[in-house]
Amino acid sequence: MFKKGTKIYSIFTGSCPKCHEESMFKNKNPYILSEALSMNENCSNCGTKYKIEPSFFYGSMYVSYPVGIAFATAAFVISFFVFNAGINAIFISIVATLIIFMPVILRLSRNIWINFFMHYDKGLAKK
Numbered sequence: 001m002f003k004k005g006t007k008i009y010s011i012f013t014g015s016c017p018k019c020h021e022e023s024m025f026k027n028k029n030p031y032i033l034s035e036a037l038s039m040n041e042n043c044s045n046c047g048t049k050y051k052i053e054p055s056f057f058y059g060s061m062y063v064s065y066p067v068g069i070a071f072a073t074a075a076f077v078i079s080f081f082v083f084n085a086g087i088n089a090i091f092i093s094i095v096a097t098l099i100i101f102m103p104v105i106l107r108l109s110r111n112i113w114i115n116f117f118m119h120y121d122k123g124l125a126k127k
């Protein structure tokens with residue numbers, strides 16, 4: 001869908017931000033909730049350490065706020081303009097969207113956060 005080598009690719013696939021070859025997460029499915037946030041220590045392809053400092057991923061909380069707003073806005077637009085819903089139904093749909101997509105939002109924010117600090121390196125990618 002997205003080209004390897006772009007930040008968008010790493011963000012949406014959850015792949016290693018430096019080589020884009022490996023998933024950072026132990027389980028690719030975010031809806032297995034017990035493993036939703038369990039990540040590999042290092043990239044097995046290029047050896048990049050993901051947690052570059054203790055509690056590094058606490059910073060992704062700052063990112064999850066705008067990501068959550070993006071999901072909430074999408075829920076609002078769909079329920080208001082597509083389904084012509086009333087205020088209560090819109091509120092419920094926004095809350096439901098945020099709960100249902102919580103694992104996805106958590107992972108997206110981690111991917112965006114780590115991509116602020118690490119950049120794609122062609123030399124590390126497999127040939």
Ligand SMILES: [Zn+2]
Binds near residue numbers: 020022044
């Ligand atoms: Zn890597």
